[in-house]
Amino acid sequence: MKKIIMKFGGTSVxxxxxxxxxxxxxxxxxxxxxxxVVVSALAGVTNKLLEVACQAKNGDEKLVKNVTDELLQxxxxxxxxxxxxxxxQKEVNQIIEEIVGELEKVLTGICYVGELTPKSKDYVxxxxxxxxxxxxxxxxxxxxxxxxxxxGKEAGIVTDSNFGDAxxxxxxxxxxxRERLGPLxxxxxxxxxxxxxxxxxxxIVTTVGRGGSDYTATILGVALEVDEVWIWTDVxxxxxxxxxxxSTAKLLPQLSYQEAAEMAIFxxxxxxxxxxxxxxxxxxxxxxxxxxxxxxxxxxxxxxxxADAKQAVKAVAMIKDVAxxxxxxxAMVGAPGSYAKVFDVLGKNNINVMMISTAVSEANISMIIxxxxxxxxxxxxxxxxxxRGGLVSEVTAEDDVAVIAVMGAYMKGTLGIAxxxxxxxxKKGINIRMIAQGSxxxxxxxxxxxxxxxxxxxxxxxxxxxxxx
Amino acid sequence: MxxxxxxxxxxxxxxxxxxxxxxxxxxxxxxxxxxVVAIADIDGAVINTRGFSPEKxxxxxxxxxxxxxxxxxxxxxxxxxxxxxxxEAEVVVEVTPVNIKTAEPALSHITKAFxxxxxxxxxxxxxxxxxxxxxxxxxxxxxxxLRFSGTVGGGTPMLEFAKRCLAGDRILTIKGILNGTTNYxxxxxxxxxxxxxxxxxxxxxxxxxxxxxxxxxxxFDTACKIVILSNWIMGKKVTLKDVDITGIRGVxxxxxxxxxxxxxxxxxxxxxxxxxxxxxxxEISWTNPLCVSxxxxxxxxxxxxxxxxxxxxxxxxxxxxxxxxxRDLLDIRHKLASxxxx
Numbered sequence: 001m002k003k004i005i006m007k008f009g010g011t012s013v014x015x016x017x018x019x020x021x022x023x024x025x026x027x028x029x030x031x032x033x034x035x036x037v038v039v040s041a042l043a044g045v046t047n048k049l050l051e052v053a054c055q056a057k058n059g060d061e062k063l064v065k066n067v068t069d070e071l072l073q074x075x076x077x078x079x080x081x082x083x084x085x086x087x088x089q090k091e092v093n094q095i096i097e098e099i100v101g102e103l104e105k106v107l108t109g110i111c112y113v114g115e116l117t118p119k120s121k122d123y124v125x126x127x128x129x130x131x132x133x134x135x136x137x138x139x140x141x142x143x144x145x146x147x148x149x150x151x152g153k154e155a156g157i158v159t160d161s162n163f164g165d166a167x168x169x170x171x172x173x174x175x176x177x178r179e180r181l182g183p184l185x186x187x188x189x190x191x192x193x194x195x196x197x198x199x200x201x202x203x204i205v206t207t208v209g210r211g212g213s214d215y216t217a218t219i220l221g222v223a224l225e226v227d228e229v230w231i232w233t234d235v236x237x238x239x240x241x242x243x244x245x246x247s248t249a250k251l252l253p254q255l256s257y258q259e260a261a262e263m264a265i266f267x268x269x270x271x272x273x274x275x276x277x278x279x280x281x282x283x284x285x286x287x288x289x290x291x292x293x294x295x296x297x298x299x300x301x302x303x304x305x306x307a308d309a310k311q312a313v314k315a316v317a318m319i320k321d322v323a324x325x326x327x328x329x330x331a332m333v334g335a336p337g338s339y340a341k342v343f344d345v346l347g348k349n350n351i352n353v354m355m356i357s358t359a360v361s362e363a364n365i366s367m368i369i370x371x372x373x374x375x376x377x378x379x380x381x382x383x384x385x386x387x388r389g390g391l392v393s394e395v396t397a398e399d400d401v402a403v404i405a406v407m408g409a410y411m412k413g414t415l416g417i418a419x420x421x422x423x424x425x426x427k428k429g430i431n432i433r434m435i436a437q438g439s440x441x442x443x444x445x446x447x448x449x450x451x452x453x454x455x456x457x458x459x460x461x462x463x464x465x466x467x468x469x
Numbered sequence: 470m471x472x473x474x475x476x477x478x479x480x481x482x483x484x485x486x487x488x489x490x491x492x493x494x495x496x497x498x499x500x501x502x503x504x505v506v507a508i509a510d511i512d513g514a515v516i517n518t519r520g521f522s523p524e525k526x527x528x529x530x531x532x533x534x535x536x537x538x539x540x541x542x543x544x545x546x547x548x549x550x551x552x553x554x555x556x557e558a559e560v561v562v563e564v565t566p567v568n569i570k571t572a573e574p575a576l577s578h579i580t581k582a583f584x585x586x587x588x589x590x591x592x593x594x595x596x597x598x599x600x601x602x603x604x605x606x607x608x609x610x611x612x613x614x615l616r617f618s619g620t621v622g623g624g625t626p627m628l629e630f631a632k633r634c635l636a637g638d639r640i641l642t643i644k645g646i647l648n649g650t651t652n653y654x655x656x657x658x659x660x661x662x663x664x665x666x667x668x669x670x671x672x673x674x675x676x677x678x679x680x681x682x683x684x685x686x687x688x689f690d691t692a693c694k695i696v697i698l699s700n701w702i703m704g705k706k707v708t709l710k711d712v713d714i715t716g717i718r719g720v721x722x723x724x725x726x727x728x729x730x731x732x733x734x735x736x737x738x739x740x741x742x743x744x745x746x747x748x749x750x751x752e753i754s755w756t757n758p759l760c761v762s763x764x765x766x767x768x769x770x771x772x773x774x775x776x777x778x779x780x781x782x783x784x785x786x787x788x789x790x791x792x793x794x795x796r797d798l799l800d801i802r803h804k805l806a807s808x809x810x811x
Contacts, residue, residue, distance in 0.1 A: 345809050375518055379471050379504070379559060383802055384809035386500035395502075 003185065003226040004029075007038040007195060007217035011234040012291035013132050014043040016081025023082070023139035025232070025294055026190065030145060033227075034185050036220060037192045039136045040213040041128025042078065045071065046196075053124040056110040064107040072100045075131050082139040092138040096131060103127045118163035122197075122207045126151075129194035129213070137192040147190040152216060153199035155191065156180045156223075161200040165209030168198065168219050170278070177223035185224065193220060214275035218286070222278040229279055232291040235269050237299030240315050240466040242266065246458050248467035252314055253297065254305035260286075262407045262442050265317050276301070312417055313464040314408035318453045322354065323374040323399040324434060325367045327381060329392040333362040338391050345384045351377050355403060355445055357436045366434045368447060371399055401433060402453035405445045406460060412441035421446075424463045425456055470503055470802055471520065471558040473587070475549045475578050476565035477510040480592050480619070482530050483791030484562055489523035501802055507556045509549035513537025516544055516556055549574065553581045560801060562794055563591040569689055569709060572596040579604060583611045588805075590797040592619030592790050598693035602706040614804060616797035621647065621694045624789030625782025626796065627768050631702045638772045640702055642742035644759060645768030647694040649784045650678045650685035651717050651737045655750075656762040659725045659734050665718065677764060687716035688737060688748040695739035699746050702770075707746055715749040728752050734760065 006029070008022050026035055040046075052067040075096045083089045106124060110116055130151060137149040156176025159166035181191050195213025198206050208215045214231055221229040236251050238260065243249040255263070257280035261273035271286070279286055280303070289298035332338040339358075342365060346353060355368035369377055378395050385392035411417050418437070421444060425432055434447040448456055461467055472488070474481055488503045495501045504520025512535045515521075521529075521542075529536050537543040544552075553561055561582040565575050572595035579596055582589045589608070591597070596604060597617055608615040618628045631640060646652050650672055657668040669686065672678035684690050692712040699705040717737050728734050731752075736759070738751040753760050758779040761767045766784030771777050783789055 341810065348809060375471060375506075375520075376557060380809060382500070382502045383470055383559070383805045385806075386496065386502060387806070388498055388500055390500055 001034050002032070002228070003034045003036070003224060005036050005038060005217045005221045005224070005226050005229045007213055007229070007231050008040065008136070008291060009213065009231070009233045010040045010043040010046075012232050013039055013041075013136060016078040016135075018291070019078060019082035019135055019139045021291065022136060022232070023143055025291065026140055027143040027145060030190060034188070035190050036181065036185065036224060036226070037136065037140070037190060038195045038213055038217040038220060039129060039133050039192060040195050041132050042074065045074075045128040045131070046125055049125050049128055050121070052107060053110060053116055053121055056107045057114060057116040059111050059114060061108060061111045064104065064111060068100055068104040068107065071103070071131070072097065075100075075135065078135050079138065082135050083142050085142055088138050088142060092134050095134045099127060099130050099134075119204065122163045123205045125207055126194075126197040126205045129196050133192050133194045140190060140192065145190055146188060147192055148184060150181070150191055150193045152194050152197045153203065153205060154180070155193045155220070157198035157216065157219060159198045159200055159206045159208065161202075161204070161206065163206055166198060166200070166206035167208070168278075169201070170219070170222070172201075173219060174223045177220060181220075181224060211272035211275035214271050215278075218275050218278045218284075221284050222282050225282075226284060228285045228287060230287045230289055231271065232289050233269075234290065234292060235288075236290045236293065236296050237288045238263055238266065238270050238315070241317060241457055241461050245318065245454055246461050246467075248461065250467060251296075252299050254300050254302065255314065256305055256409045257301060257303060258442060259314055259407065259409045260301045262405075262409075263315055263317070265319055265405060266315075271301075312408050312411045312414040313406055313460075313466070315406075316457055316460045316464075316466065317405045317407070318457050319354075319403040319405065320450065320453070321371045322368050322401065322403055323371040323397055324401050324447055325369055325374065325377055325381075326394075326396045327365045327367075327385075327392055328363060328394040328396070329385075329390070330363050331389070331391050331393070332365075335391070339365060341385065341391060342381065345380055346377060349376060349380045351380075355434075355436050355447075357434045366447075368401075368403055368434070374399055398433065400450050401447050402450040403445055403447055404453060404456055404460070405443055406464075407443045409442055411444070418444060420463060421460060424459050428452070428455060428459055430456060470501065470560060470798065470805075471506045472503055472798070473552060473556055473558045473561045474505055474508045475553070475561060475563050476593075477508055477536060478564065478566065479787035480564040480790050480794075481508070481510075483787035484564060484794050485526040485530060486788065487791045487795050489526045492523050499799055499802075501799055503798060506558050507552050508536060509547070509552040510534075510536055513543060513545040514547045514549070514552045515539050515542040516547075516552065517542050518557065549578055550581050553578060553587065554585055558587060559805070560588045560590060560798060562798075563589060563593055564794070565593060567593055567595045567684070567693075569595050569598055569684070569693060572599045576600060579615070580607060583607050583613055583615075586611065586613060588614040588616075588801050590616045590619075590794050590801070592617070592794060594620045594690070594693035594697065597700075598696045598709040601696060601700045601708065605700070614801050616800060617697065618797050619790040619793030621697050622766055622768065622780070622793075623783055623785045624792045625766060625780060625784060626793070627766075627780055627782075628697070628701055629796070630778075630780055631698075631770055635770060635772055635775065635778065638774045640770050640772050642740065642771045643695075643698050643702060643768065644738055644740050644771075645695075645698075646736050646759060646761060646766055647739050647768065647784060648685055648688075648691045648737060649764035649766060650682070651688075651691070652762065652766070653677050653764045654686070655717060655720065655725070655734070655736060658720070658722055659729065660762070662722060662726075664722055665720060686718060688714045691737055691739045691748045695741060695746060695748060698739075698768075699741045703741055705741070705746065711746055713745060713747040713749070717750055720750050732756070736760065
C-alpha cells in the first residue's frame with residue numbers, strides 16, 4: 001500500500017461540518033493508502049492567539065478569560081457538528097477543556113510577568129493546532145477508523161531552538177518519527193499530527209514559522225518516506241494568475257518544484273519555498289487539492305513535469321504594496337564595493353530588497369522594497385551615503401508602482417519570451433520603469449505604474465494563451 | 470533625515486524657515502536632506518510621512534494657529550507624545566516653551582523620544598537645567614544623541630566652540646554674560662542714567678523683556694545656561710538648585726555710577742570654576758573683552774594653554790536659535806553616517 005501525508009489547512013478545518021468532510025476524505029482514501037494526517041488550527045485561531053498573547057503582556061486578565069471562553073465555545077461547537085457519537089463527543093470535549101484550561105494558565109502567567117518572549121509566544125500559538133487535532137481525530141474515529149492523535153513534539157519532530165522560525169534537525173526527526181509513527185502505520189492506524197508545532201531537543205515547544213503546517217507535512221513526508229504529500233486547501237490548486245484579477249485564470253495541472261517555489265509570490269494560495277525544501281530533495285511529489293471539491297485533481301508538483309506541461313510561460317503575477325527606490329551617483333561607476341555599501345546600509349536597517357536592477361553604466365541602482373518601509377530606506381541611505389563628493393548624489397523613489405512577474409521553468413533557453421512580453425506592454429502604450437531577469441531564467445520581473453498593472457497582467461495572460469490551457 | 474518638530478512658536482517657525490530655505494544647497498553641500506514629517510503643537514499636529522515640501526512649510530506659517538486645522542494633514546487633539554510615539558523619524562526637535570519648575574512638557578517629550586529610539590535636538594533649557602546628568606545618561610543608554618547648542622548663546626556657537634575648538638586644552642573657568650535682557654537693562658541704566666524700573670519698562674516696550682520678567686532679571690535664565698556649560702564643558706554633574714543665584718533687581722544707578730569712576734561697570738555674570746557655580750552682578754573693567762553692551766552676549770573661556778578666548782554674539786532670537794538647531798541636525802547626521810558605514 002502506498003503511503004501519503006494529507007495536510008488540511010485552516011479553512012478546511014474551519015467548522016465542524018468541514019471537519020466531517022475532512023474525515024470523509026480520509027476514510028475514503030484510507031482504502032487505497034496508508035494515510036498520516038497533518039492539521040492546521042481552526043481558521044482564525046492562530047491570529048487570535050497571537051493577539052491575546054500580545055494583550056496579555058499588558059496585563060489584561062479579563063480579556064484572557066473572554067478569549068479562552070470564546071475559544072472553548074468555538075471548539076465545542078465544532079465537536080458537536082464534527083462528531084456524531086455522544087460518548088466520543090464527551091471524550092473529545094474533555095480533552096479540549098483540559099487544553100483550554102492550560103492555555104488560560106499560560107496566558108494568566110504572561111499577564112503577571114508582563115513579558116512575551118519568542119519562546120512563550122510559540123507555546124501560546126501551539127494551542128491552535130493542539131485544539132484542532134483532537135477534533136479531527138474524533139471525527140475520523142467516528143468513521144470506525146483506527147487513529148491516534150499526536151502533537152508535532154510527540155510525533156518526533158525535533159527542531160533547533162530558533163523560536164518562531166525553527167528548522168528541523170532532519171536526521172534526528174527521521175529517526176524518532178519512524179520509531180513512533182512507522183509501526184502504527186504498518187498496523188493500519190491513521191496518525192493525526194498537529195501542523196506548525198514541534199519541539200527542540202529539550203522538549204520545549206517551537207513553531208516552524210514561515211511555511212507553517214505545509215512544512216510539517218513535507219518534513220513528515222520525508223521522515224516517513226511517503227509516496228506523495230497532499231495539501232488540502234480551499235482552492236483548486238495553483239492558478240495561472242490571481243482569479244480575482246483575471247476571471248479567465250486557469251488551474252495549472254503540473255509544476256516543477258522550482259516553478260512552485262517561484263509562485264510563492266502568489267502568497268497564501270501557494271506553498272512557501274521553505275515547505276518545498278524537504279520534498280524536493282527527496283523527490284516526493286506534492287499535490288495541492290481543494291477539500292471542498294475533492295473531485296478536482298488539483299496541482300501536482302514534481303521534479304520534472306510531463307512533456308505537455310512544459311510550456312514556457314506558466315503564470316503571471318502582480319505584486320502590490322511595493323515601492324521603487326533609485327540610488328544615483330556617478331561616483332559609483334567603476335568603484336568596487338560601492339554597491340555593497342548601499343546594501344549594507346539597507347541590511348543594517350532591516351530592509352529586505354525584493355528586486356534589483358542596474359545597468360552596466362553603473363551610475364544607478366533601482367530596487368523594489370515593501371512600500372511601508374520606503375521612508376526609512378530613503379532616510380537612512382541619505383544619512384549614510386549622501387555627501388558632498390560622496391558615493392551617492394541622489395536617492396529618489398516612486399511609491400505608485402507594482403511588480404509584474406512572468407514565470408515558468410521552461411522559459412530558460414526559449415527564445416523570444418522577453419520580446420513577446422515587452423511588445424505586449426508596448427502595445428498598451430504603457431511605460432516599463434524597471435526590468436530584472438536572473439540567469440536562471442525562471443522569472444522575468446518588471447515594474448510599471450500600479451494603475452496599469454492589472455491591465456498588463458490580463459494582456460500577458462492572454463498573449464501567452466494562459467487562459468486556454 | 471526625518472524630523473518631528475515639537476513646538477511651533479518663534480523658534481519652531483524659525484526652524485521650518487531655515488530647513489526650507491536653500492533646500493537644494495543643503496543637499497549639494499552637506500548631503501543633508503531634512504524632511505519635516507510632523508509638527509506637533511499644543512492643540513494637535515500635522516503629519517506627512519513623506520515629509521512636508523518647503524512650500525507647505527511656508528504655507529503653515531502664513532496660515533498661522535492652529536496648524537492642526539489643516540484639512541489634508543491635520544490631526545486635531547493629537548498630543549506631541551502620541552506623535553513622538555507613533556510617527557517614524559530619526560530626530561525629534563524639541564522647541565516648546567521653557568519651564569524651570571518641572572521642565573514639562575519638554576522633559577516627557579525628550580524621554581519619550583529616547584525610549585522610541587529617536588535622537589533629540591532641543592533649544593529648551595528647562596529639562597537640561599533640572600535634569601541634565603539624567604538626560605545625558607538616558608540618551609547614552611538608548612544609543613541616541615542629545616544636542617542642545619541653541620540653549621546657550623542662541624546662534625552663537627558657544628558650546629561647540631568650547632567642546633571642539635578647544636579640544637585637548639583644559640578649560641579652567643567660564644565667565645559669561647549669557648542673558649541679553651539683563652545686559653540691555655544694565656547697559657541702559659549706565660548709559661542713560663535711569664533706574665532699574667525705567668530700564669525694565671523700556672526693555673518690555675522693545676520686546677526684549679517679558680511682561681513677567683523674573684526668569685531674566687532674577688538670573689534664572691543665566692543660571693540655566695551656566696548649568697548646561699558646567700555639565701557639558703566642565704563635566705560637573707550639577708542642576709539648577711546647585712547654582713548660587715543673585716539677580717539684578719538690587720543693582721542701583723548709584724552702584725553703576727560708582728563703578729564708572731573706576732572705568733568699570735556692573736554686569737550679570739555667570740561663573741563656573743573649581744569652587745563655585747554662580748550667577749551674580751559683578752563689577753568688570755570696560756577693557757575686559759567680556760564687557761559688551763546692549764542685548765549682546767559674551768563668554769570667556771579661560772584655558773590652560775590657549776589663555777583666554779572670548780566669544781561675542783547675539784544670544785537670542787528665533788532665527789538665530791533655529792540656526793543652532795540646524796547645526797545640531799548636521800552634527801547628528803554626520804555621526805549617524807559614520808555609524809551606518811562602520
